[in-house]
Amino acid sequence: MFTITNTAIHHLRAASDRVIKTSWGVMGQRHAIFIGLRDDGDRWGWGESWINFPVWSPFERLAAFQQAYFPYLQGREVVEERGGVRQFMMQMFNAFVGPAIQANNVGSLIAELCAVELALWDLEAKTKNVPMNQLWFSPPANPAKEVEIYASGINSPLPMKEIDAMLERGVRIFKLKVGFGAEDLANIKTLEKHFGGDRGGGAQIAIDTNRHWTAAEAAEWLPILKDHNVRWLEEALRADEESHYPALQKGGWLRSVPLSAGENVWVNCGDPQTLAQLADFPVDILQPDITKNCPPIAAVDLIPLAKGRNKKVIPHYLGSALGQAASLHLASGCSAANAPPLCEWDINPNPLRTDIFDFQIKNGKLQIPTTPGLGWHVDPQRFNAYKH
Numbered sequence: 001m002f003t004i005t006n007t008a009i010h011h012l013r014a015a016s017d018r019v020i021k022t023s024w025g026v027m028g029q030r031h032a033i034f035i036g037l038r039d040d041g042d043r044w045g046w047g048e049s050w051i052n053f054p055v056w057s058p059f060e061r062l063a064a065f066q067q068a069y070f071p072y073l074q075g076r077e078v079v080e081e082r083g084g085v086r087q088f089m090m091q092m093f094n095a096f097v098g099p100a101i102q103a104n105n106v107g108s109l110i111a112e113l114c115a116v117e118l119a120l121w122d123l124e125a126k127t128k129n130v131p132m133n134q135l136w137f138s139p140p141a142n143p144a145k146e147v148e149i150y151a152s153g154i155n156s157p158l159p160m161k162e163i164d165a166m167l168e169r170g171v172r173i174f175k176l177k178v179g180f181g182a183e184d185l186a187n188i189k190t191l192e193k194h195f196g197g198d199r200g201g202g203a204q205i206a207i208d209t210n211r212h213w214t215a216a217e218a219a220e221w222l223p224i225l226k227d228h229n230v231r232w233l234e235e236a237l238r239a240d241e242e243s244h245y246p247a248l249q250k251g252g253w254l255r256s257v258p259l260s261a262g263e264n265v266w267v268n269c270g271d272p273q274t275l276a277q278l279a280d281f282p283v284d285i286l287q288p289d290i291t292k293n294c295p296p297i298a299a300v301d302l303i304p305l306a307k308g309r310n311k312k313v314i315p316h317y318l319g320s321a322l323g324q325a326a327s328l329h330l331a332s333g334c335s336a337a338n339a340p341p342l343c344e345w346d347i348n349p350n351p352l353r354t355d356i357f358d359f360q361i362k363n364g365k366l367q368i369p370t371t372p373g374l375g376w377h378v379d380p381q382r383f384n385a386y387k388h
Helices: 057-073 084-102 106-128 132-136 160-168 183-195 215-227 239-250 272-279 296-308 321-331 380-386
Strands: 002-022 025-039 044-049 146-154 173-177 204-208 259-261 342-346 365-367
Touching: 002 057, 002 106, 002 380, 025 057, 025 106, 025 321, 025 380, 044 106, 044 321, 057 084, 057 106, 084 106, 084 296, 106 132, 106 296, 106 321, 132 296, 132 321, 146 160, 146 204, 160 183, 173 183, 183 204, 215 239, 239 259, 272 296, 296 321, 321 342
Parallel strands: 146 173, 146 342, 173 204
Antiparallel strands: 002 025, 025 044, 146 365
């Protein structure tokens, strides 16, 4: 058992050389919300909450943690036994879900509690002197020692310098954002040609519409994507068109273009019904985000459910250092038959990731540290240059 004796929150901001565009919005700056929880053994556990959209999200998180969650956490005990963190988070979720429902704000609650849960897992792993993934994946489900990286966050104008740098580091899957009209097919053809050259090494393209297409648009695009050897199609349908996923998935010509989704499916803490809804979502690849809409232990529970449904799990992530590290730990337990575990890596420069942790991608893969907790050392002094 350990007791939470102190808390900390850090809002970091960094200028961005590139604007990240989605089909419905842009990110002109990079923000991060990191939280820390200290226990009675003077250990700190760290977590991150997703705050990419809307622009006021970081400030909402600051208020929520300072006014509600930190007073709740101060002095509370967490049992160090299997199920201890899970039980603690269920109780915390139940303490706050009522007001969140009244405010129609359950999504923010889940994203905020994801950071708390990650910090608790980091603490528990440190108390037991093991890496986080060793807590999550017990034998025979031993986690992989390294995870294959795929590059994302790619939009017009195509960042060829960054793409080539990732190719040189052995990355062979690149996810392109679409939903911008005529430039979409032009970008696919440009990348396909580039990857077919000597430098490309047979790299493949994945496509992400960010929930932009109607079912009719998706049906028009799928044969085109098949012709261009697309690895998967992510979030093909608008939120109000998701009922058409089963029809798309059953299309015979679709078999070579797997569908993926999951980052925007809410999973409530300790709720098997919402977890089953994610597992049953009619796509081939499930993409939980453990800083956004899927509590970390729920994502761990999702993996065997997905395998039982003949689906893959590939964690979604586009954020900063702490969430990236945690997502890599999750990905290490997502190996599928004849396929290494995959994890997302935003191709755009982000000092809130690379100036905080020293990630090293070699041969297209990133090794998971064997040191306790997240594995990468958190030095709050590194936050100072980016404090908002």
